[in-house]
Each structure stands twice: as C-alpha cells, then as structure tokens.
Amino acid sequence: MTIDRQALLRTQAKRLIASSALIAASFGVVGAAQAQDVSPDDATQLETIVVTGKSDRVVGPDQTIVAKDTAIATKTDTPIVDVPASVSVVTQKELEARHVESLQQAVAYTSSVLTDEFGNDDRYDYIRIRGFDQTSLGTYRDGLAARIPAWFTASRLEPYGLQRVEVLKGSTSTLFGLNGPGGLVNAITKRPLDQKQGEIYTSYGDGTKEIGVDFGGPIDPDGVWTYRLTGLAKDGDQGWDYSNDDRLYIAPALTIKPEEGTSLTILADYYKRDGTGARGTPAGANIDIGTFLGEPDFNRFNTEQVDIGYQFEHEFNENLTFRSNARYTHLSLDYAEVYGASLDPTADRTAFSVESLSNRYAFDNQLQYDTGWDGIDSKTLVGVDYANDNTRENILFGTAGPIDIDNPAYCGLSCINLGPYVNWRVKQQAVGVYAQEQLTFDDRWIVTLGGRWDRVHTTADYLDSGTQDDDTASAFTKRAGLTYKFTPNLAVYANYSESFQPLVAPSANGYAVSGSLKPQEGKQYEAGIKYKPDGFDGLFTAAVFDLTQTNVPTYVTPVVQQQIGKVGVRGIELEGKAAIAENLNLTLAYSYWDAEILEDGIGGNAGNRPQRVPRHLASAWVDYTLPEEGPRGDLTIGGGVRYIGQTYGDDANTVSIGGYALVDAAISYKMTKDVTLALNATNLFDRKYLTTSYYGTEFYGDRLKIVGTLKHSW
Helix, strand or coil, X not given: CCCXXXXXXXXXXXXXXXXXXXXXXXXXXXXXXXXXXXXXXXXXXXXXXXXXXXXHHHCCCCCCCCCCEECCCCCCCEEHHHCCCCEEEEEXXXXXXXXXXXXXXXXXXXXXXXXXXXXXXXXXXXXXXXXXXXXXXXXXXXXXXXXXXXXXXXXXXXXXXXXXXXXXXXXXXXXXXXXXXXXXXXXXXXXXXXXXXXXXXXXXXXXXXXXXEEEEEECCCCCCEEEEEEEEEEEECCCCCCCCCEEEEEEEEEXXXXXXCEXXXXXXXXXXXXXXXXXXXXXXXXXXXXXXCCCHHHCEEEEEEEEEEEEEEEECCCCEEEEXXXXXXXXXXXXXXXXXXXXXXXXXXXXXXXXXXXXXXXXXXEEEEEEEECCEEEEEEEEEEEEEEEEEEEEEEEEEXXXXXXXXXXXXXXXXXXXXXXXXXXXXXXXXXXXXXXXEECCCEEEEEXXXXXXXXXXXXXXXXXXXXXXXXXXXXXXEEEEEEEEXXXXXXXXXXXXXXXXXXXXXXXCCCHHHCCCEEEEEEEEEEEEXXXXXXXXXXXXXXXXXXXXXXXXXXCCCEEEXXXXXXXXXXXXXXXXXXCCEEEEEEEEXXXXXXXXXXXXXXXXXXCCCCCCEEEEEEEEEEECCECCECCEEEEEEEEEECCEECCCCCCCXXXXXXXXXXXXXXXXXXXXXXXXXXXXXXXXXXXXXXXXXXXXXXXXXXXXXXXXXXX
C-alpha cells in the first residue's frame, strides 16, 4: 500500500486545528472556572498552549524600518494611516541596526516615550508614555498583557526573540482592559517563516560574551507545517562592579496551515536571567559612580520563566473570521539586595529580599465580521478576554552593617539581619467583553467606535496573620475616533478614549490597603495628521493630546504610596521614519509634555510638574549604506542622538535633574554575501549623567558600551 505523506500531513494538521478550535471555543465558556485552579503550587500544569492569528503584514517581519499596517490599535488588520490614534512601530530592521539589548532600548527612539528613568537599574523595563508610567501594566506580548498584579514579581522580555515592537499611545482600555492613559507597548514574538532561512552570531564587548541562533522554514514541501527556533546564551554584566546580566533563552515555534484561511501558531519559550538589584549613590557623594555600595553576596535579581501559548485564526468565509490568542506563564523570582548607603560611615543600610512564584493564564477570543453596501464598508469586532493571576511573594526587610562610601569594605552575609515584612498571596481574575465598529464611507471617512466592560476581582491573603483584603472593581470604557483621508496617503484624525486601572498594594507595614486604593481612571482627547509619501517608503505623523488621570498614586516615602488626586498632561509629538532608496534610513522624533498635578490631597503640590516627567524629548537616527564596489562589500554607517529634558526628582519640585543628550553609533561591514561584522556603541562619548534623584539616592545612566558582532546568515 502506498502512503501519501502530504495528504497524511494535511489530515493531521486539520485534526490538530479542529482540536485547537474546540479548545479555544470552550475557553470562552468554561475557561474562567478552570483558570481559577491555577496556583503557584501547580507549576507543572503546562497543558495550556498559546495561539494568535494575525496576517504576516501586521506582525512582521517588515521589509524596511517603516511598517505599513498594524493590529494593535484596533485588533484588526488596519493600515496605520487609517487608525484614529498615534501608533509607532519598531521593525526588526531597526532592532538589528541598533543592536537592541532591552525593550527600553527598542523604544528609545520613539516619540512620546521615556525610558531608563532609573538609569542603570535593570530589574525592570521602565517605560513612560505621554508622561504616564506604563512599567507595571503597559507591557504586552503578542496582544496579551505580560503584567503580573503583584508588588515586585516581574520579568523582562528578551529582544532577540522579537521581530517587531509596537507602541500604541493614549488610553487603550476599550480594547485591552486594565491600563493607564499613556498607552502600551506590544512586543511581537518571532514566528515561523514560509522560506528557509537562519543565522548564527557571536558578540563580544564591554560586559558581554554572547552567542545566538535563529533559524526555521517549512517542514514539508507544501509549507503546511513551518517552524522556527530562536536561542541565546549570554555571560555579561551591567557595567559596574559585582553586577550580573546572564541570560539563557530558548524559543521554539510551530505553525500549521492545513488550508487557506486557517492557521495555528504555537509559541513557547524558556527564559532564565540572572541579574542584580538596583544601584544608587547617596546624593552629594563625590565618588565614582561605578562604586558598589551593597553587598556582593547579597545582590541578585534572578528570574526564570516559561511561556507556552497559541495564536489561532479561521476564516469561515470572506466575511466572518474567528481568532483566539492565549498564553500560560510560570515565573519565579529570587531577589536580594542591600541599599541605602549614606554619607555617614556609621549609619546602617537597608537589607531586602523577595522570593516569589507566579502563574498567569490569559486568553482573548474575537469574532470579526466584514461587510459593505452602497459605498460603506463595515468591520465589526466583538470579543471576550480573561486573565487569571496567582502570585505568592515572601518579602523580608531589615538592616545591614554600615559602609564607608569613600573606602568600601563589605561585611558579607553576617552583617545582614532580616525579618518578616509582607508574606502574601495575590489572586486576580479579570474578564472583559468588548465591541468595536469601523465604518468607512467612500474610502475617505472612517468612523471607529468602541466600548468595553471590565470586572476585576482581587484578593490578597496575608499568610502570617491569616487576614485578607478583598476587592472587586468594574468599569465601562468608551472610545470614538474619526479619520478623514484627503488622499490615500494623507489623513487627519481625532479621537476620544478612556482608561481604567485597578491598583494592588499590600496593607502591611504602613502600605495602603489594596481594597482602599481606588481604580485609576483616565480620559484622552487627541488629534493628528499622518502622511505616507509615494516616492519612498516612509511615514510622518504629528499629534496633539490632552490626557488626565484621577486617583494617581505616588511614593511619599521610598516604600509608602498614597493617591494624590489628579494629573494632566498636554502635549505635542512629531515622528518620521523613512527608508529612502535602499541605502538610507532615517528616524526622527520630538515630544513636548506639559504635565501638571491638577489636584493633590496630601502634599500641597497642585500646580507642580509630576516627578520624572520631562518637558522635552527628542531623538534622531540615520544610517547609510555604501553599496559593494569591487572587492569591498556593503559598508553601513549609522548614528543617533537622544535628548531627555530637565525633570524633578519629587512632586514638590525641590530636586531638579538637568537634561542630557546621548550619542549612539553603529557600523557594519558585509565581509561576504552571508557574513557580516558589526560594531555598536551606546553613549559613545561616555557621558556621566544623572537620570533621577529619589529620596536621597541618585541614579546614574549607563556608561559607554561597545559590542562587536560576527554573524553568518543563510
């Protein structure tokens, strides 16, 4: 008997797709009940898989530094020019050109985005959008939130595993639920490609020894099954004594397309990262900023994370499409540090540690219906998403022996005394139901309307005392946008949108009770213009906006938060990206933030500028390729400058931090058709700069870093 291998593969693929579709549909009915059983004690429960289904052009990889379409602004495949909101996209071409090593670096040249506000504190990806801190809730991956509603438990994304980074600015709760008014960052994971290709590279430089590999392609001749495997191993540091930045990242991916209009992509990764705690210098200290004032044996921020998920899409016909996107995450954190050194060599320092374990499951199911009549095109989207988080954190707090900052001598573990601080388990279940209508009239007027209802239930169990905080919050948020296209390439737009963001904080040791923290609510008014030229690949945008947020929390001591009232930010942002011909790339960005504390119920700071919010941000990057000539291969030279304006270290505006400009550079040479040698430098002139001063501790930025990379592609 002769076996048709291709027919067998297609049959197996259809069976897998059918099973996945049944699972995805069942999630919408019983997923919430099942997800309640997820707990940190059941770390081996990895049956759940993550699926997303977007066409290639809205997830990348893009051909140039200019993206044309996006799904982040509407959850539908929409040209960026048509979207009634400000969207910036960092493509894989740009990520590679700048040798990005963190999510902060990825968006550092994006308008209305501030990064690294705590300098070389590399525990988290600190990102502020349109003046509002989006670090805790504003990071998404493949359309699903990467947040964990706990206190310290979080991890960072590996940029080598990404093929696109999108920034949606403004209030986004009508589509994504819990978030602030500034916006969100969505990272797109590398996924299988239809053509066989790959690369292997090695990097060496300041604090970096690294090797990585990324390859994939079709498994069968018809391309029904495709795969990709991305991996990285790094032995590094953060540019100062006793620091660490070791990484191990492995990410397999598989796509099955048994028939036209149906696809299932399975995405998984394992990410282990050994880092170190925050590092600050006492205000007024005249010492080298590389001086380490903690304890080498008690200095770690180590995370280990496993993700597995899927993206599924099925077109029932030319009008109706179903999509399902889900992911399960298991994360552990081991965090310990000594901080708080002072000018007094006899004063004790503070010791602090966290051990935590977290499990998160989330899904987003969508149904899209496209139709049209009499010059009107309609795109209707309805969906339901759900997230279940279960995190256990055990936090210890105490003292460590003193240190002389001018002549540091470390005392080791024997001088550290820790006691119980907060030992809690936080559980949060969030469900959202949303609908959106996009109406296009005569290919010129585009009306976008949306609404969403969210319900969030949070419990905090204090395991030492046996007490519990219990809180339920709900909200209905709205969005309305209008786009008018003068030509297919020139459009103006306006929008109104709202945000909703419940807060979680422990009630122990002087912290606000989580149940007493009112949800933050935001509103935004925005108008802008977008232009996509015909003569070359480019996108130029300008926007003005007015955002307000109520129930804003701030730290009134280094460890105590209170809600201060209302904050507003009005601003202007300009951005341009152009790939001129095949050898010149240009990125320009400028932002102006007029931020003000509008209402302040605790400190008399009304009228002041919020802490760590600059008025001006600007950046520019250009790279030019000299095409090969004779024995010389392609030579690419690039460079950029980033400017961050003056800020304040406190809401009272008593501590002023000067603005600074940093220069980055890159050069690459194509030795052969398949081999490239590159050299990248950040902070090229090794400028010493202060990013913020935080209750008597100053945080300095990263110094000069040079990294060389040798890459073989096929």
